[in-house]
Amino acid sequence: MPVQISPSVLASDFANLQSEIEMLNASACDYIHVDIMDGVFVPNISFGIPVTEAMHKHAQKPLDVHLMIVNPDNYLEAFAKAGASIISVHVEACNHLHRSLQAIKALGCKAGIAVNPHTPISSFEEVIQDIDLVCIMSVNPGFGGQKFIENTYDKVRRLKDLILRKNAQTLIEIDGGVNLVNAPLLMEAGADVLVAGSFVFNSSNPIKTIQELKSL
Ligand code: DX5
Ligand code: ZN
Numbered sequence: 610m611p612v613q614i615s616p617s618v619l620a621s622d623f624a625n626l627q628s629e630i631e632m633l634n635a636s637a638c639d640y641i642h643v644d645i646m647d648g649v650f651v652p653n654i655s656f657g658i659p660v661t662e663a664m665h666k667h668a669q670k671p672l673d674v675h676l677m678i679v680n681p682d683n684y685l686e687a688f689a690k691a692g693a694s695i696i697s698v699h700v701e702a703c704n705h706l707h708r709s710l711q712a713i714k715a716l717g718c719k720a721g722i723a724v725n726p727h728t729p730i731s732s733f734e735e736v737i738q739d740i741d742l743v744c745i746m747s748v749n750p751g752f753g754g755q756k757f758i759e760n761t762y763d764k765v766r767r768l769k770d771l772i773l774r775k776n777a778q779t780l781i782e783i784d785g786g787v788n789l790v791n792a793p794l795l796m797e798a799g800a801d802v803l804v805a806g807s808f809v810f811n812s813s814n815p816i817k818t819i820q821e822l823k824s825l
Contacts, residue, residue, distance in 0.1 A: 665692025
């Protein structure tokens, strides 16, 4: 399967969100990555449910919603209603991960988890068959434009091994510092979906940059 691209609107021009979404509609991207930050789980605040809903009105690609928030269970229904297709909760924010995954699926969404750089694969190994997507954080969540953490390649390889061993259908997504240099190495390690924020939106031609990532 060709690599899937999920540009993060965190790096887009928030004063022109409609035209940014229309640009993504016209691009080769597969999803639109929506970064929700609450100022508690991560040291930054982005935007929330009404903005997600507003983007969904214009989006022709599925919304890939990354919840960097505490108590994510309390907001799953609201994000599903706002138009999320995939909802990823942080492993570190869930006391009952299996229950959260079932709750996401019951809302008709794909169930994802996101994993901080220091969190081991073993922390979700027992529920891998229930997970549609694992978002491996390749930076500490909270900000766009950070440096890619090199240990990610090895972590992706170990996750891919687990998925194959358990015969799971889980997709591997990489989030943070993705560019044209590390993308081919990530794909080789087993990545299925690449999130790219600043690399796409800070480029002179985002549509072309998305195409370049997509055709790797
Ligand atoms: C980090 C976010 C990422 C971020 C990626 O907290 O989860 O999705 O926007 O941005 P870049 O690609 O600039 O690292
Ligand atoms: Zn993200």
